[in-house]
């Protein structure tokens with residue numbers, strides 16, 4: 616695996632080996648390595664293996680933008696928001712009015728737009744910030760050396776070390792992409808898990824004109840852990856929904872909740888319900904947070920609890936009785952916990 620990542624580095628760092636040149640000419644064909652469809656019939660099995668390893672490689676690869684000419688706007692990581700295409704998808708490309716093949720430099724002179732979707736406004740802010748820093752020099756490809764440190768070189772040892780360290784992350788995923796999870800909820804949870812939600816503490820690093828305070832309580836900086844669920848407002852929602860279910864395991868602490876979601880501490884039916892409540896709460900509260908930031912009338916916590924409760928019931932009803940014996944009688948368990 617590390618050797619595959621090393622090949623990916625050689626390709627994306629344009630450190631001119633004959634092989635890299637050949638691949639760029641015949642397999643990438645002026646496209647972008649990160650954007651090529653995995654289902655391509657071109658190339659050898661090694662090539663298709665490299666394409667499969669891209670998700671792993673994305674964690675390591677990043678561009679330091681100078682002129683922005685050789686950095687892909689959508690497919691390279693050039694800000695803390697990661698691969699923007701992964702964040703907003705094809706719909707986002709259309710709404711931003713930026714071609715899939717655009718370089719960062721090519722959009723510097725574009726007219727800034729105002730969007731209804733929060734994340735697109737964050738992208739505009741990040742882009743503006745980058746434009747102000749642009750200089751006439753080559754962009755530098757970087758590879759992760761350790762958490763928060765990137766260099767223009769590949770280290771087999773460090774990469775291997777980071778992959779090993781990252782192993783527990785795979786565990787978190789089982790708490791998110793579990794069978795029967797609703798994709799849009801799972802995606803929001805995934806963003807939260809990687810701390811990619813555009814919370815106040817992150818927005819302030821892009822633009823000092825943004826108010827980083829929590830919109831629910833106005834107390835302190837809005838961080839992920841504050842929102843889920845240190846904040847008095849969100850904690851009230853979480854408590855109402857899960858205190859009965861979790862009993863002595865109840866917590867409002869992000870890390871404690873996550874470890875409950877992936878460990879075998881809880882009965883599997885209870886764990887299933889907590890996973891559903893967790894994902895539904897994250898998305899519902901995140902939406903409410905965005906709406907409030909855009910000036911909508913606040914929804915009281917009791918209504919949010921009611922909404923999430925209904926989603927959980929629907930989820931319980933959607934699981935066929937014969938489908939999974941271990942998940943029988945979920946609805947009764949849920950009713951009992953809410954009593």
Ligand SMILES: [Zn+2]
Pocket residue numbers: 829830831832833834841846847848
């Ligand atoms: Zn708060």
